Amino acid sequence: MVCPETSSDEPLTPAGRLFLQPETDIVIHCIIRGKNPADMDAIKSAIKSSLMVQHPRFCSLLVRDKNGFEHWRKTPIDIGQHVVVVNNRLDKSGNFIDQTQGSTTTEEDDEAAVNQYVADLSVSSPLSTDKPLWELHVLTAHKCAVFRIHHSLGDGISLMSMLMANCRRADDAEALPRMVPDKKTVIKGEKGRDWFWLFGVLWWFxxxxxxxxxxxxxxxxxxxxxxxxxxxxxxxxxxxxxxxxxxxxxxxxxxxxxxxxxxxxxxxxxxxxxxxxxxxxxxxxxxxxxxxxxxxxxxxxxxxxxxxxxxxxxxxxxxxxxxxxxxxxxxxxxxxxxxxxxxxxxxxxxxxxxxxxxxxxxxxxxxxxxxxxxxxxxxxxxxxxxxxxxxxxxxxxxxxxxxxxxxxxxxxxxxxxxxxxxxxxxxxxxxxxxxxxxxxxxxxxxxxxxxxxxxxxxxxxxxxxxxxxxxxxxxxxxxxx
Incomplete structure (x- = not known):
């Protein structure tokens, strides 16, 4: 989308521009499987009230100025444009199953079907630049959602941190998830800091x-x-x-x-x-x-x-x-x-x-x-x-x-x-x-x-x-x- 630049536009970082080039146009897929059937009203309500839609990257369009430089431009979010609902069940090849015939599937079949769905997305479905660069595909028959985020929005650490901020512990609906604790750095005292210690530091350097x-x-x-x-x-x-x-x-x-x-x-x-x-x-x-x-x-x-x-x-x-x-x-x-x-x-x-x-x-x-x-x-x-x-x-x-x-x-x-x-x-x-x-x-x-x-x-x-x-x-x- 080529538009004249405005004062509120924010230029992309060098890494963000890299991930928008045709050869390195990368989308991150996060597959989330629930234990219960998806409640679409609850999902859309959760998205509207989430920290995600408050973040400028998730409510900005990608635009290019007349010189070809990319910018983020704030835009209102229409949740309906970002949520794709797939109601039919898929088979292992990613094809829709005729549910009128009745069939039994195992958890392994479900996983294989979702995997093939995502594998097909990975080569055939780039994200549209007519809206902010993210989507949520909800596969209701498989109790699964596929969160698609363009890599120009952030890396895996940023996006997983965003996801965890919107989740809660299963045993405590008010508590944030506990993550792996960081190791505390032990600072040694001055004792033993002699010539051998200095030699060790020089050797390390x-x-x-x-x-x-x-x-x-x-x-x-x-x-x-x-x-x-x-x-x-x-x-x-x-x-x-x-x-x-x-x-x-x-x-x-x-x-x-x-x-x-x-x-x-x-x-x-x-x-x-x-x-x-x-x-x-x-x-x-x-x-x-x-x-x-x-x-x-x-x-x-x-x-x-x-x-x-x-x-x-x-x-x-x-x-x-x-x-x-x-x-x-x-x-x-x-x-x-x-x-x-x-x-x-x-x-x-x-x-x-x-x-x-x-x-x-x-x-x-x-x-x-x-x-x-x-x-x-x-x-x-x-x-x-x-x-x-x-x-x-x-x-x-x-x-x-x-x-x-x-x-x-x-x-x-x-x-x-x-x-x-x-x-x-x-x-x-x-x-x-x-x-x-x-x-x-x-x-x-x-x-x-x-x-x-x-x-x-x-x-x-x-x-x-x-x-x-x-x-x-x-x-x-x-x-x-």
């Missing part, structure tokens, strides 16, 4: 400089020249337009915590990366046995929140323009290498290798560098070249991986208790994207694939589930010994 230089150089090369070797899961230029399939891998957080405790100073993200490495090796062994060489590198792209405060944010702080925990797309990118290994290895070796990689990444400023380099390219050369850089990086890597911590206990939205929350994005020039979100002691990973490259995402999901089970059994054997 030197390693940070070296790792930052190495990883930043790799980031630039991956964005311009170097690409992964071709495998059975490799995408590339144009793959974002191919048909998609969506599968779900399910885990227990207690299992991940048990494995985490087996290796000192390990995090859930280390366990996730070890599981992904093991699962991909198992899947590639199944698809292309005796073809790949031992230690083959497969590179992933991971998003890292670079706000000072980790995890989900206080929405009141996000909505203030003068706070460090600001709303928007405040994340950097790091490259995560995993390596193909044939079966028979100790399952915990995948975890130990993942921890070693992640520790080095944490000790560098790669995420901040990637954020700043993207911002610099956008400012100096414009969105065309920033988009080209980002698109090339995705083409030269194999998968995207993200992980967001959700509420600790079950919650309700618009008075309806939720049974699950899952997230993913629209398609990228990769054949494989994985997004994990934890909810009430469980974690579910949405695995979006280009189905002509990865025709069996359900089997890939089982590979990840089995990889975690193998690591758990290895820990239990070690504990018994």
């Amino acid at each position: 030197l390693k940070m400089v070296v790792f930052t230089l190495l990883f930043s150089m790799e980031f630039v090369l991956r964005s311009l020249l170097v690409s992964d070797e071709k495998t059975a899961i490799t995408g590339g230029d144009g793959v974002e337009l191919w048909p998609r399939k969506l599968a779900t891998a399910k885990f227990l957080l207690d299992d991940m915590k048990l494995i985490k405790r087996a290796v000192p100073d390990t995090t859930i993200n280390d366990v996730l990366l070890g599981m992904v490495s093991s699962g991909l090796s198992r899947y590639l062994d199944h698809r292309t046995p005796n073809v790949l060489h031992e230690g083959l590198r497969i590179t992933g792209v991971a998003m890292v929140n670079i706000r000072p405060q980790p995890g989900l944010q206080d929405l009141s702080k996000l909505m203030k323009s003068n706070t460090k925990a600001r709303w928007g797309n405040k994340f950097g990118v790091i490259l995560i290498p995993v390596y193909y290994h044939k079966g028979g290895n100790d399952p915990l070796e995948y975890l130990k290798r993942a921890k070693a990689i992640v520790d080095k990444k944490k000790h560098s400023l790669e995420a901040y560098f990637s954020y700043k380099i993207g911002d610099l390219v956008m400012s100096l050369l414009g969105p065309k070249y920033a988009c080209m850089l980002n698109y090339k990086l995705l083409c030269n890597t194999t998968f995207t991986l993200s992980n967001v911590a959700g509420p600790l206990e079950e919650i309700s939205l618009a008075g309806n208790p939720l049974s699950s929350i899952k997230v993913n994005t629209s398609s990228l020039p990769q054949a494989l994207t994985m997004h994990m979100l934890s909810y009430a002691g469980k974690a579910e990973m949405q695995i979006l694939v280009a189905k002509d490259i990865i025709p069996d995402p359900e089997f890939l999901a089982k590979c990840f589930e089995y990889a975690l089970l193998e690591m758990k059994e290895a820990v239990l054997r070690t504990n018994k010994a």
Whole structure:
């Protein structure tokens, strides 16, 4: 929409402009499943009174001035334009079922039907710029809603913080959801601060400089020249337009915590990366046995929140323009290498290798560098070249991986208790994207694939589930010994 600029218009951030380019036009999908049938009147009433419609990003149109620069312009919200109601039941292929014939469906059938509905949305349904860039699709027969938000409105941390601010605990209708508590930083006293302490600080700083230089150089090369070797899961230029399939891998957080405790100073993200490495090796062994060489590198792209405060944010702080925990797309990118290994290895070796990689990444400023380099390219050369850089990086890597911590206990939205929350994005020039979100002691990973490259995402999901089970059994054997 091209309109003359007004004094009330607010220009988009560089990251927001990036996500509006045709090659990187990304929509975030949040799948919310309720325990009870959807009450449309309650849903619309909840939206009208929610904090969401008070936020300027959710009640603004995207407009472009005569020079092509994008701006946000405030506009009245018509809830009816944003809510799409699907009353008919869907089958596993995403087609409508003739309900007059009568049929029985299981929870697995429901999940497969919703997954295919979202997979189809991920390649065929961009958000209209005639209204603010969000929608809510309510699949009444499946007790499910799909919240679609354009990535230019904010990143996963911003949008999940918004969702949690509008939810309440299932056991207390007045209480906000409890999130994973942040670790408190322990500040050591002056005792022991001698020459050895100073040497340790200098050594830590030197390693940070070296790792930052190495990883930043790799980031630039991956964005311009170097690409992964071709495998059975490799995408590339144009793959974002191919048909998609969506599968779900399910885990227990207690299992991940048990494995985490087996290796000192390990995090859930280390366990996730070890599981992904093991699962991909198992899947590639199944698809292309005796073809790949031992230690083959497969590179992933991971998003890292670079706000000072980790995890989900206080929405009141996000909505203030003068706070460090600001709303928007405040994340950097790091490259995560995993390596193909044939079966028979100790399952915990995948975890130990993942921890070693992640520790080095944490000790560098790669995420901040990637954020700043993207911002610099956008400012100096414009969105065309920033988009080209980002698109090339995705083409030269194999998968995207993200992980967001959700509420600790079950919650309700618009008075309806939720049974699950899952997230993913629209398609990228990769054949494989994985997004994990934890909810009430469980974690579910949405695995979006280009189905002509990865025709069996359900089997890939089982590979990840089995990889975690193998690591758990290895820990239990070690504990018994």
